[in-house]
Amino acid sequence: MRIAETGSPSEPQPPQVASGRTPQAGSGGGPRPGLVRSQPALLVVLAAVLWGTAGTAGTFAAAGAVALAAARLVIGGTALAGFVLLRPGAWFRPSPVLLLGGLCVALYQLCFFVAVGMTGVAIGTVILIGSGPVFTGLLSWALDRRAPSRQWMWGTAAAILGCAVLLRPGGGTVDPLGVGLALVGGFIYASYAVIAARAIVAGNPSDSVMAVMFGVSALIMLPVLLTGDLSWITDPAGLVTILYLGLATTALSYLLYGRGLRGTPVATASTLALAEPAVAAVLGVAVLGETLSPASWAGLGLLALSLIVVARPEKVGSPA
Numbered sequence: 001m002r003i004a005e006t007g008s009p010s011e012p013q014p015p016q017v018a019s020g021r022t023p024q025a026g027s028g029g030g031p032r033p034g035l036v037r038s039q040p041a042l043l044v045v046l047a048a049v050l051w052g053t054a055g056t057a058g059t060f061a062a063a064g065a066v067a068l069a070a071a072r073l074v075i076g077g078t079a080l081a082g083f084v085l086l087r088p089g090a091w092f093r094p095s096p097v098l099l100l101g102g103l104c105v106a107l108y109q110l111c112f113f114v115a116v117g118m119t120g121v122a123i124g125t126v127i128l129i130g131s132g133p134v135f136t137g138l139l140s141w142a143l144d145r146r147a148p149s150r151q152w153m154w155g156t157a158a159a160i161l162g163c164a165v166l167l168r169p170g171g172g173t174v175d176p177l178g179v180g181l182a183l184v185g186g187f188i189y190a191s192y193a194v195i196a197a198r199a200i201v202a203g204n205p206s207d208s209v210m211a212v213m214f215g216v217s218a219l220i221m222l223p224v225l226l227t228g229d230l231s232w233i234t235d236p237a238g239l240v241t242i243l244y245l246g247l248a249t250t251a252l253s254y255l256l257y258g259r260g261l262r263g264t265p266v267a268t269a270s271t272l273a274l275a276e277p278a279v280a281a282v283l284g285v286a287v288l289g290e291t292l293s294p295a296s297w298a299g300l301g302l303l304a305l306s307l308i309v310v311a312r313p314e315k316v317g318s319p320a
Contacts, residue, residue: 040263041311043256044272050253052279054245056287061241063232069109070225071233071242076250077218083251084211095202097195098209102216104192109221111185118178126167127179129277130160131186132193136270139194148267151309156271158306163277165299166292190270196258197266206258214254271310278303 058068116124133156137148148156192213199209232238261269278300284290292300 040260041268041272043260044264044269045275045307045311047253047257047260048273048275049279050249050256051273051276053283054249055280056283057241057244057249059288061232061238062235063238063242064228066113067225067228067230067232068242068245069113070221070228072245072250073106073109073214073221074218074225075242075246076254077214077216077221079247079251080207080211080254081215081218083255084208087207095199095204098199098212099216101192101195101199101213103220104188104195105213105217106220108185108188108192111181111188115178115182115185118175119182122167124178124182125277126164127182128185128189129274130163131183132189133160133267133270133274135187135190136193137267139190140265140267143194143198151312152265152267152271155306155310156267159271159274159303159310162299162301162303162306163274166281166296166303167277167299168293168296193266193270197261197269200258200261206262207255210254210258214250268310272307274303275307278307 054072058065061068063071112124112128115128118124119127137152137156141147196206196209196213200206233242257269257273264272281292281296281300285292
């Protein structure tokens with residue numbers, strides 16, 4: 001699903017992401033106390049669209065979920081780091097916190113697979129993905145001392161409800177330990193999202209932030225990949241699949257996500273990322289021949305409407 005990058009000194013300095021402040025158009029980059037611009041939010045949604053294609057793409061490779069996740073992070077993290085290091089004039093202010101962010105990226109993958117193994121895919125996915133925006137909002141509130149807006153709160157609640165209805169979490173086992181691990185995974189996701197956003201707010205190029213975090217996660221996941229069965233990579237379909245998962249749904253998507261965080265509050269970005277299961281559901285119907293019940297279509301519609309509400313320009317001075 002979701003992870004750091006590098007840029008040049010000529011990149012525009014990022015706005016106060018966590019506080020919801022963005023540069024005013026035509027003002028030379030000064031902070032605008034009014035509205036959140038829609039272009040950065042669109043980049044976040046585009047990243048979520050790419051994440052949503054991962055599940056369908058993964059069906060074309062004869063590999064297990066853990067092997068695909070490990071290979072995806074190794075290829076994507078390496079590509080991100082290479083993209084940053086090879087750019088002329090690349091610069092970055094090193095921070096140990098980003099190493100923690102990279103560890104969180106890798107741990108998120110492990111929590112996800114263990115949780116869904118104990119509770120089932122539907123329940124584990126709903127809890128993990130649904131809790132991510134909530135934890136992100138709470139972390140931002142705790143660190144920045146600013147309550148989320150009513151618009152974000154209502155939009156996020158509706159989006160989580162739509163996600164739950166869409167994924168129909170009725171076929172799994174309510175294992176307390178599995179549910180707990182899913183919640184831990186949601187908190188870990190929120191942690192690396194907030195870490196990335198705050199590093200960007202501090203003046204680091206978003207590409208560099210994503211490259212560091214995902215480069216670290218690639219190193220962590222490399223032993224997991226190498227100790228497993230790699231025969232599936234020699235198959236043309238498997239090779240094309242993992243290249244797409246690594247380069248498009250990881251490297252490119254996190255470049256877009258990081259750049260979106262330059263002008264989108266991280267809590268808002270986390271909610272907009274719920275477009276991922278919606279895209280996955282539509283592709284399941286269009287490509288894999290799956291069917292959705294009327295209730296699932298209603299959940300999909302509610303999710304889409306709520307994301308539109310969250311993406312709308314928001315008054316900065318309207319805490320809940």
